[in-house]
Amino acid sequence: MPKPVLRGLIIVAFFALTAFVLVPAYVPRPAFIPGFAPPPDMWPRTVALAGIVLGALALLFAFTRERPADEPVETDGSSPARMVARFAGLMVAFVLFLVAIPLLGFLVATMLLTLCIVLMTGERGNHVWIALLAFGGPILLQLFFHSALGTQFPKGVLTKPFGF
Amino acid sequence: MFHEILSALVAVATLQNLLIMIAGIWGGVIVGAIPGMTGTMAVTLALPFTFYMEPVPSILLLVALYKGSTYGGSVSAILIKTPGTASAACTALDGYPLAQQGKAGKALNMALYSSVIGDFISNLSLIFFAAPLAVLALRIGPPEFFMLMLFALTTVAGVSGSSLLLGLVSAALGLLLATVGEDMYGSFRFAFTPDMQAGLSIAPVLIGLFALPELIKLVVMRVAKKEEAATLGAQHVTREEFMGSLKAILKGSVIGSVLGAIPGIGPSSAAFFSYGEAQRSSKKGANFGKGELEGIAASESANNGACGATMIPLLALGVPGDVITGVMLGAFMIQGLTPGPLLFQTNIHEVYMLLIGMLVSSVLLFFAGKVTMHMFSKVSHIPQTLLTPLVLLLCIFGIYSIASSTFDVAVLLVMGVVGFGMFLLNIPAAPFLIAFILGPMLEENLRRALAISRGDVSVLLSSPITWIFAVLILFVLTITVRREIQKTKTERRLAQ
Numbered sequence: 001m002p003k004p005v006l007r008g009l010i011i012v013a014f015f016a017l018t019a020f021v022l023v024p025a026y027v028p029r030p031a032f033i034p035g036f037a038p039p040p041d042m043w044p045r046t047v048a049l050a051g052i053v054l055g056a057l058a059l060l061f062a063f064t065r066e067r068p069a070d071e072p073v074e075t076d077g078s079s080p081a082r083m084v085a086r087f088a089g090l091m092v093a094f095v096l097f098l099v100a101i102p103l104l105g106f107l108v109a110t111m112l113l114t115l116c117i118v119l120m121t122g123e124r125g126n127h128v129w130i131a132l133l134a135f136g137g138p139i140l141l142q143l144f145f146h147s148a149l150g151t152q153f154p155k156g157v158l159t160k161p162f163g164f
Numbered sequence: 165m166f167h168e169i170l171s172a173l174v175a176v177a178t179l180q181n182l183l184i185m186i187a188g189i190w191g192g193v194i195v196g197a198i199p200g201m202t203g204t205m206a207v208t209l210a211l212p213f214t215f216y217m218e219p220v221p222s223i224l225l226l227v228a229l230y231k232g233s234t235y236g237g238s239v240s241a242i243l244i245k246t247p248g249t250a251s252a253a254c255t256a257l258d259g260y261p262l263a264q265q266g267k268a269g270k271a272l273n274m275a276l277y278s279s280v281i282g283d284f285i286s287n288l289s290l291i292f293f294a295a296p297l298a299v300l301a302l303r304i305g306p307p308e309f310f311m312l313m314l315f316a317l318t319t320v321a322g323v324s325g326s327s328l329l330l331g332l333v334s335a336a337l338g339l340l341l342a343t344v345g346e347d348m349y350g351s352f353r354f355a356f357t358p359d360m361q362a363g364l365s366i367a368p369v370l371i372g373l374f375a376l377p378e379l380i381k382l383v384v385m386r387v388a389k390k391e392e393a394a395t396l397g398a399q400h401v402t403r404e405e406f407m408g409s410l411k412a413i414l415k416g417s418v419i420g421s422v423l424g425a426i427p428g429i430g431p432s433s434a435a436f437f438s439y440g441e442a443q444r445s446s447k448k449g450a451n452f453g454k455g456e457l458e459g460i461a462a463s464e465s466a467n468n469g470a471c472g473a474t475m476i477p478l479l480a481l482g483v484p485g486d487v488i489t490g491v492m493l494g495a496f497m498i499q500g501l502t503p504g505p506l507l508f509q510t511n512i513h514e515v516y517m518l519l520i521g522m523l524v525s526s527v528l529l530f531f532a533g534k535v536t537m538h539m540f541s542k543v544s545h546i547p548q549t550l551l552t553p554l555v556l557l558l559c560i561f562g563i564y565s566i567a568s569s570t571f572d573v574a575v576l577l578v579m580g581v582v583g584f585g586m587f588l589l590n591i592p593a594a595p596f597l598i599a600f601i602l603g604p605m606l607e608e609n610l611r612r613a614l615a616i617s618r619g620d621v622s623v624l625l626s627s628p629i630t631w632i633f634a635v636l637i638l639f640v641l642t643i644t645v646r647r648e649i650q651k652t653k654t655e656r657r658l659a660q
Contacts, residue, residue: 007589011333018340027353036618040351043607044343051336058329065652073588076386086384094577101570110560114553120383123549133550133557141561149216151565 008059015051023048076122090120105156107164110138172516176524181221185525188225189532192232196252197240198551203233205378205555207491208371212562219499220514224521226495230488231283231471231529234431238275238464242268251431251470254439254463261455269399269537274457275464276533277406278413282465284526285417286424286472290479291519293425294508297480301505306612307623311633313606316427316483318637321595322644331595334586338596341369342603348611359571366494368563368576370597374487375559376580377587379552384584401457409461412442416462420469425476427485431467438466472522478503479515483602487594490601 027041075083093116100109115134123130145151155164175181188210195206206229214222237252242259255275262271304312321331344354345363355361381387416438423434442462443452452459474485475492482504484490496503501511508515563576586593599606610624617623624630 003589007330007591010589015336015340022354026356028351030349030351033349035615037349037615038611038619040347040349040353043610044340044353047336047339047343051333051340054329054333054336058333061329074385074387078386083384086386087380090380090383091581094581098570098574098577101573106564110557113560114557117379117383117553117556118549121549121552122386123547126547126550129550133554137554137557138561141557145561145565149565152568153564154570 002062004062005059008055008062011055011058012052013055015048015055019045019048019052086120090117093117093120101154101156103156103158105159105164106153107138107142108156108159111135114138168512168516169520172513172520175220175513176224176517176521181224181521182524182528184217184221184225185228185521185528186532188228189232189525189528190536192229192234193236193239193529193532193536194232195229196233196236196238202374203230203237204374204487204491206230206233207488208367208374209555209558209562211367211371211491211495212566214495215498215566219496219501220517220521222495222499223492223518224525226488226492227471227475227518227522228525228528230492231279231468231525232532234468234471235276235279235464235529235533237467238279238460239272242271242275242460251435251467252463253432254435255460257439257453257463258456258459261453262457262460265455267455270401270405270457271460272533272537273399273401274405274409274460276530276537277401278409278416278461278464279468279533280526280530281413282417282420282467282469283471283529284523285414286421286469287519287522287526289421289425290472290475290522294476294480294515294519297476298505298508301481302509304629306609306616307626308629308633310606310609310613311624311630311637312481313483313602313609315633315637315640316477316485317595317599317602317606318640319427320486320598321592322640326590328641328644328648330589330591334591334593335595335599337591338599339603339606341596342600343607348608357571359569364575365567365572366497366601367566368572369579369600370487370491370494371559371563372576372579373583373593373597375555376576377583377593379556380580380584381587382548382552405457409458412438412446412458412462413465415441415445416465417469420466420471421473423466424470424473424485427477427483431470431474431486434470435463435467438462438469475522479507479518480505482507482605484598487597490598493601 023041023045027044029039029041033039078086093113097109097113100112103109104112111134114137115130118130118134142153146153191210192203192206196203207226210225210229214225217225234251238255238259241252241256242263245256245260259268259271259275262268317335318332321335322328341364344360346352346361352361416434419438419441420431420434423437424431439452439459439462442458443449446452446456446458448456448458474489477483477485478489478493482493482502484493493503501507501514559576560573563572564570566572583593586596613623614621617626625634
């Protein structure tokens with residue numbers, strides 16, 4: 001499917017979902033509204049309807065206008081499947097990071113995420129720098145924020161006995 | 165007034181403020197010099213630190229970062245032909261050829277002198293024009309404010325990215341996201357989780373939207389640029405060379421100041437406009453693009469010239485002209501200051517401190533640029549594969565420290581993915597952010613206007629000022645659509 005068509009469809013679908021499903025379900029109207037003040041769902045509904053119109057225009061132009069092709073996205077030449085796999089891997093890393101915070105604590109979770117991300121960027125040399133960044137970086141930042149600004153970082157259920 | 169300026173001068177001239185400004189300028193220059201790191205990133209990453217500072221030093225830090233990074237962008241543009249910031253793209257056209265001729269130091273010096281002069285003139289324009297504009301703005305009510313913000317939003321949507329339509333879609337997404345949380349009458353909207361009842365904080369949304377997509381791009385597409393940096397070589401700009409470029413510097417400074425004050429235009433467009441104008445009017449116009457100092461002078465004076473001027477609509481009207489001033493608006497609000505006409509009445513001392521601090525930071529920019537010139541070629545060599553994860557680390561710790569909230573960290577990551585999705589779909593991010601920040605004010609003014617007029621929508625066109633803004637909105641829409649049609653025709657002709 002051409003990119004402009006897909007884009008138009010995504011825009012229309014998102015704003016339609018908001019206007020016809022999310023606004024009625026998640027924007028409750030209060031029993032009493034003072035004076036002539038518009039209800040709370042007026043603005044999100046208006047914006048969502050405007051979004052549908054804009055998306056429909058984008059879709060219309062995608063079919064009718066012969067627009068010049070979008071600039072190709074610069075890549076390392078990997079196949080689309082491989083890039084999708086990398087993206088999925090990154091999403092898994094993000095989710096695992098959020099899940100790991102209450103279990104392993106903020107410090108360890110951040111160390112693991114940083115190490116994971118550095119490796120995911122394809123960096124394999126500079127071992128010392130990778131170690132410094134993944135392990136030294138979070139320790140330094142935690143020390144800074146804790147001592148200078150008094151931030152209390154969450155400790156993990158599993159790592160609490162070790163102090164972090 | 166003289167007494168107030170004097171007392172503000174005394175308040176600014178503390179060691180703490182000077183150190184903050186030096187750190188900001190220096191940090192900004194370094195960040196701007198690193199390809200892939202932008203001024204927006206520098207300002208957004210510093211935002212969490214400002215929570216713990218006094219209002220004026222915190223804004224001065226952000227302004228100093230903005231100025232430093234705008235100049236710093238020219239460094240990698242000159243040394244490795246990779247503009248550190250978009251506004252330095254024109255600088256690369258003449259800077260890199262000069263570096264190849266062994267005159268990188270000369271080019272960097274000219275960029276520094278032009279940036280400092282442009283910045284100083286821009287700050288003067290801010291001092292002279294912000295207050296009168298604020299006085300004028302005091303006479304306008306909710307319908308006028310609504311139309312003004314709509315105008316700012318339309319302009320930003322029009323000039324960001326390649327399509328007005330996609331700019332407007334981006335703005336609509338930002339407006340919608342801004343409705344999450346409690347509204348002005350106490351209703352909870354889109355509160356899918358208890359954390360969302362308080363709404364989404366500005367910091368994780370904007371940092372996620374602007375800093376994280378770079379990381380995701382690096383992981384998914386793995387495009388890390390590696391360029392060889394030129395050595396500094398000949399350094400001094402002679403008196404003749406400086407005087408020969410002075411006209412371009414002054415013209416660029418004025419162009420930057422004027423264009424910077426218009427919401428949505430910003431430093432990049434000012435630099436391109438000034439470069440084109442200098443090339444057109446210069447006797448050496450044919451040498452532009454081959455290593456002409458005048459080209460660097462025109463581009464750099466205009467992009468730094470726009471920095472101070474972008475603060476005019478922000479301070480006087482409370483309307484951010486670009487992403488960085490949008491971040492600053494967030495910083496003002498976090499500090500309990502509301503930019504706009506009332507700021508000049510309720511916090512005049514802070515306003516004068518800010519204006520004087522900005523003038524002082526122009527001088528500091530000169531010294532920071534001079535001192536750090538020799539380390540520049542090393543800074544430009546930091547591999548992105550290490551730098552970008554470091555940015556993520558700073559983002560995560562910075563965001564968590566603001567409210568000790570894991571939910572905010574989750575918002576940061578989700579917004580990074582949203583930003584990446586927008587990048588893939590060619591939807592510009594700037595209108596999204598400006599709309600997210602202006603959204604609550606836009607809605608509040610609309611609802612107030614409708615409440616006052618008993619639900620009559622024609623209140624939005626009930627005064628000459630609202631009509632002026634309506635005409636301006638139509639004007640912006642018309643010229644943007646016209647420009648797009650012309651561009652499409654030209655591209656089609658070239659393809660044939």
